[in-house]
Structure formats: C-alpha cells, structure tokens
Amino acid sequence: MSTTRSTGIHCPVGPPVTGPVTEVIAATVDAVRRLDDAEGGNRSSLQYAHQQFALVAEYVRRESFTTPAVRVRMVNLWAQLAQTVGWMAMDAGLHGLAQRYFRTGLAAAHESGDLSLTSHLHGCLTYQAITLGRIRDAIDLANAGITAARTEPPAVRALAAARHAHAHAAFGDVHGLRQSTDEARSHLDHPDALDSRPSWLYWLTDLDVVTGQTLITAGFADSPGASRLLDEADPLITPWLGTHAEQTETRDALLHGTWLARSYLRRDDLEQTLATATSLLRYATTVRSAQVTTILHGLCADLDHRDDLRNHPGALELRKQLKAAAGLT
Template identity: 55%
Template sequence: MITPGIADDIAATVESCRRLDDTEGGSRAALRHMQQQVTEVAGHIRNSRFSDSATRQRTINLWAQLAQTAGWTAMDTGLHTRAHHFYATGLKAAHETADRALTSHILGCLTFQAIARGQHHDALALADAGITAALSAAPAVRAMAAARKAHAHAALGDLTALRRTTDVGLTFLAHPDARDTRPPWLYWLSDLRVVTGQSYITGAFATGAPGTGEARALLAEADPFITGWLGRHAEHIADRDGLLHGAWLARSYLARDQLEHTVATAGSLLQYASTVPSAHVRSTLAALDTDLAARRELRSHRPVQRLRADLQDVTAG
C-alpha cells in the first residue's frame, strides 16, 4: 500500500532527479536512472493500493513532475522521440490531477523542444496552449509561459512580437508575490534576465542578418542580460546553462565583428565543455565553429584557428 510516507520518499526522488538534471543534464547515465524512477512510480500507480485518495493524487502529480524532468534530460541528450514520450506522460498525469500550472510548464518544455527541432510554428501553437493553461496560475508560472512564447516569436524572427511578449512576462514576474508563490518545480526562476537575453539573441539570428539593423541592436541589448547573469552566478560558468548562454554570446560577438570578445568568451568556456554532456551545448558550439569558418578573412588568424581546433575537439566528443 502506498502511504503518505512512501509518497514523501517519491517526492524526495523527484527532487534528487531535478538536482541530477541541473548537474548532469544530457548524460545518458542520468537519463537511464530517471527512466527507472519514472517506470517504478508508474508501477506503483498501476499496481498498488493507496491509503487514501489524496495520496494517490499526489503520487500521480509527482509522476508528472518526474516525467517532465526526464523529458528535459532526454531532450538535452538529443533523444527527442524519448523526450516527447516523457512529456506526453507528464501531460497526461498533470491533466489527471487537474494541475494546470504543471500542464503549462510541460507545454512550455514542448515549445522549447519544437524550437530545437526547427518546428517554429508548432512551437508558437504549443506556447499559446501553455499560456491558456496558465491563466489561473501563479504569476511566476504565467511569466514563464509568456517567456516561452517570446522565445517562439524569437525563433520565427518576429522581433516586434518578441518584445511585446517579453514585456508581458516581465510584468507577471514583477508581481510582489511572484517568487513566494512559485511551485517547487519553478525553483530556479528568480528573474527573466538571462531568458530574455537568450531570446533576444535567438531572435536576432533568426532574422538571417544578426549583424545589421534592428537585429544588431537587439544583440547589444542582450549583452548585459547574459554577461550580468554569468558574472553574478560564477558557478554557472561550468554547467550546462552557462556554457549554452556563453556560446550564444560568443556567436553574438562574432556577428558584430567583436573578434577579441568572441575568442575570449569561447576560450573561457571550452575548459568546461568536455565535462558537460549536452547535445544542445555541443550543437551551439558547432554553430560557432561554422560561423568562424564562414569568415574567409579569419582563415589565417592564429587565435581563431586554435579556437576552431578546440571547438572541433569538443564537439566531436
């Protein structure tokens, strides 16, 4: 029989898997561990009796949270089909427990996955569904839903909609209760600066001409969001988020012909890149190498060629 005490133990497992994703996201070993946990909780739900209905509801909701975390790890491992399966499992469980905030969060994860797969119009539709699901949710949940929609607009190169939706998210997060009423799975959301900076960079690159006009101005606006976050959270330099945002920042510098900043930023990241098993990070570093390769005038530039060799070593692994 599943008792409240056993549900507490499952909750501790969910929390440990979140921490594991934070530190080892993209690792196939971490994903195998999470998949085992998802399967075990599913077995409890299918085959066990519960001490009361509240414990059953809680266990199903914890299963949804666990599936979301496993989906995020699978996505960062590059296993998109498996990630989608986990997200679908999480959505079903969140629906069963009438948790619209968690439903919105998982739809936001699906939005991010669709962007990663180049399915930008699907991403926008998923983001809209996430906003609808969050209509009665806490301000931080609504802020995150708006940020996901802003990122979908960014991927489509719609800079006007990107700015408008970003402002909506910032307004929600400015609510005085936003941080105190966050659900536990949104523990990491304290501000939207780095999320906004990443969306601005994504939007500028999606225009196809990031180094010119409004897109160039957007990249300049993104700089303090990313550099300020990295500076205040030095521990992130060595993790997945720091590497991802730092790699995009390096691409942004190159688009604006700030070669010294490009080399310095990318060089500071590469000492950590081999220890972060993230497909998303590797693909962004590979894109930086492609950007550098396209610049004919840099083919005899020794620091750039050394950087390219290091990038290729990391991305090949």
C-alpha cells in the first residue's frame, strides 16, 4: 500500500503474517465492534480501540505476508477497524479524529476491493456531515455510497439508501426522503437480504428505527408537513424502546428516545415528553457519549425556550434532571 510512503513510517520487516494471525485479528476487530455497541465512544474504550488499530496498521505497513490473499485480508480488516474506531471517535465528539479514521478506512477498503465497506464508510461520513450541519456535503457523500453499493448485496444497498434518505431529510427534501426510504425497504425485503449481509452489518435487521430517526430529522429541518412526519416516527421508535429498554445497548435507546421526546415537545404533547424523557434518564448515568449528551442538551434547551413551561412542576423537574445528566449547571 501507499500508506508507508505517505506517512513516513517504516516498520522493520518481521516474520510474514500468516492466515491464522489474520483470524485472530478478525476476532479482535469483532470484539472492538461489540465494545462500541456496549460502551460507545468513551475515552478508555477509544484508547483501547486505537491500540488495536495501530497494531494492525503496523502489520499492513510491514508488507510481509505469506500469500497475496493474506495481505488483502489484513488490509480489509484494517479498513473494518478504521470504520469502527472512527464511529467511536465521532460518538465521543472527536470529529477531526473520526474523519481521519474514516478516510483511512476508505483507502484500505478500496485497496482490498471491498465495495460494500466502501459504501458503508461513505455512509458514516454522511452521518457525520449531517451531525456537523454540512448538509450538501452529506448528500454528495450519500450519493457516493449509493454508487459504491450498486452491485453489492441487498442489505448493503438498503443501508446506502437509508443514509441517502437521512441526508435528504436533513436538507428538508421530503420527496427525496420518501423515494430513498422506499428503495431501502425494497432492498431489505429481498429474500436473501439478511443471509447475504457482510458480517459487520449484523445489526441491520429492519429499518424501523432508522426510518423513524430520519423522519424526526426531517421534522426538525422544518420540512413541509413537519408535524405529520413526527407523528409517523412514533410507531417506528416507541415499540423498539420498549423492547430494548432492559438490554445493554442503552446508548441507542437514549439517543433515539431523547429525539422522540424532543419531537413530542415540538408537537406540544408535554405529557408524552415528560413520560418518555423520564423513562430514559436512568440510562444517562451509564452512557458515556458526547453525541447523546448533545441531544440531552437539546431537549433541555427546548424546555428552557418554552416560556409557558417555566413554572410547570413536571417540566421544572425534568429540566433539573436533564441538567444533572448532561453536566449542565
């Protein structure tokens, strides 16, 4: 790879990397992915993940492998790890670092000929651009993800279309949102969609929560019919919160649940706002995610801006709990 030349790092050539070594590294890559599921982007997890990333990078830069196939496998594992560590960095609010991981992952995915992973990394960059308010960049990146996925398995095409829908939602383009969401659903409805998924796409079993969050994004972008879009999101996210309430992936429950609470407040449904947010606050002490903290800040700000709720007992108590959970004074 060109990595050695571009970084100026020269590692001494050691014993050639063998197939069994790549299998051990594949297990480590999967373990880091599960760590992200459970812990998100907290700094200690991110430090560990970076150490694994640096180790694999050293193997790649040595350019010493028993066979060309082993080399391709190692480069691909490096790309997968870059995607996961980039996602963790983004969750920690370290967007510059996250982008460097994602860009490294793109180069490695391209080098290993993995169009599915290339598409996924474009999708990660799309999500990051939306988070940073760079909506036109997000649409360009989502288009690149669609192009890369064109000949890939149905679930990969579904994910690319779902990211495309999210970018259009952030832009306030309801027609684009609908069109891409329908495309995503048609791909995931393919009989072989789940069986033919890449191993790293284990989490994509349906599109309900993804679509619900996309609808909320569109509603908050003041799209035409915003209230109706927020209403549509309810039945897609609420059952998932109930099902997953006692499971370990509390980061996602808190993230999507807080957005749902914000959507209730946007529709002047204070009762549901209080009920939803209060039920989720128990997770806030265990989830260490800058992304989630930002959304908690957003809900707190929404309440602060409502003059009619300044003396409401329930709203006052929720604001107090949110400020404690989000580290606000």
